[in-house]
Amino acid sequence: MEYLPRIVDSELTLRLEAFGATLIVGPKWCGKTTTAKQQAKSILQMQDPDRRDGYLATAGVKPSLLLKGATPRLIDEWQVAPVLWDAVRSAVDQRQEEGQFILTGSTSVDSSQIMHSGTGRISRMKMYPMSLFESSESSGAISLRELFSNPGMDIDGVQSALSIEELVFCACRGGWPAALRRKSDTARLMIAKDYVNNICESDISTVDGVQRNPTWTGMILRSYARNVSTLAKKANIYKDIASNADSMTTVTMDAYLNALERLFVIEDIEAWCPAIRSSTTIRSGKKRGFTDPSIAVASMGLTPEYLLSDLKTFGFLFESLCIRDLKIYSQALGGRLSYYHDRYGLEADAVLHLDDGRYALIEFKLGSREIAEGAKHLLQIAALIHQYNESETQSPLRTPDLLIVITGGEIAYTRPDGVKVIPIGTLRN
Secondary structure: OOOOOOOHHHHHHHHHHHOOEEEEEOOOOOOHHHHHHOOOOEEEEOOOOOOHHHHHHHHHHOHHHHHOOOOOEEEEOHHHOOHHHHHHHHHHHHHOOOOOEEEEEOOOOOHHHOOOOOOOOEEEEEOOOOOOOOOOOOOOOEEHHHHHHOOOOOOOOOEOOOOHHHHHHHHHHOOOHHHHOOOOHHHHHHHHHHHHHHHHHHHHHHOOOOOOOHHHHHHHHHHHHHOOOOOOOHHHHHHHHHOOOOOOOHHHHHHHHHHHHHOOOEOOEOEOOOOOOOHHHEOOOOEOOEOOHHHHHHHHOOOHHHHHOOHHHHHHHHHHHHHHHHHHHHHOOOEEEEEEEEOOOOEEEEEEEEOOOOEEEEEEEOOHHHHHHHHHHHHHHHHHHHHHHHHOOOOOOOOOOEEEEEEOOOEOEEOOOOOEEEEHHHEEO
């Protein structure tokens, strides 16, 4: 089976060069094991049904025996035997060599199950489902890295080959590698549906051994999906669920949400709160999100045909798709994402921060008619920062390096005011 290169391939190589072990985390089916196998020299698969019991018995008596093998040694789904974490950390200390182990896991492990955090020995690397560039649906003609290095770069006329129909299908199918290998569109769409079904029926309970209600899990996912890319408060989500689950408490809902976070199913966006206006005017709640837009689509039972007739709903899912891709692209640049929204209605759907302080203000607009509104918001935030710096000369804020409106359109260009309009189908890291 042909391996589809991932953006994190080079990051994994670098981490193996710098650390004794690297832990790859992320949602199930996103390709962690396949990516790790490209660089591993030996493999221990803890979920192998023929050997699992033997592995667990060995882990309970002498876990170091499971670490023997050519390096880098891949330990797949290590959390099946949490003692392996401390065994790996100890082996790294003893060997004093880099690139000894690759660990993969689809759930985060409670810190009480391990003795040491692994700081300095075990590096953590996040993986997501595939971006449009990785699935070869974005041309990658416009590089975020190049834009940050040269904000004046000419992008005029760069075209995306993705139609709105194809974008809708991409969001419904998701970035699951298995979906790309299916022959028919119907089969490709089934992957996300089965993923959500597995979460509800099995994973939500096996993540920490607490039995949970599949029906309640589905209701929580549906409510979260209806509020994707919004600042919906937990109280509103609870009200939505409690109307159909009388005995559910807020504490119970929080436990379910925590389990979904540990499974890397939901992943909210934090607020960016610069002091450009009174701190009381900044909305600091989290923006609701999934690691892949197809989870929201499958949770609500939507289809590409329905979304093509309801582009307003798809607008929120389009933002979710763009957020997924930007997380992947920005990770390769040492970046992170937040959002800005104040109580006056001024917003930036995303703020992409690089670790050297540079950042971009970004709006997501599906159609061309909304681009002017998005650009206006970005320019207003930039103007507020400029005004703040005029009065706060002792501790000025860095001005944005890029103002970008990401669209579902076909042609990239730079507006006369400097805002760059970029189709998602042309982006890469």
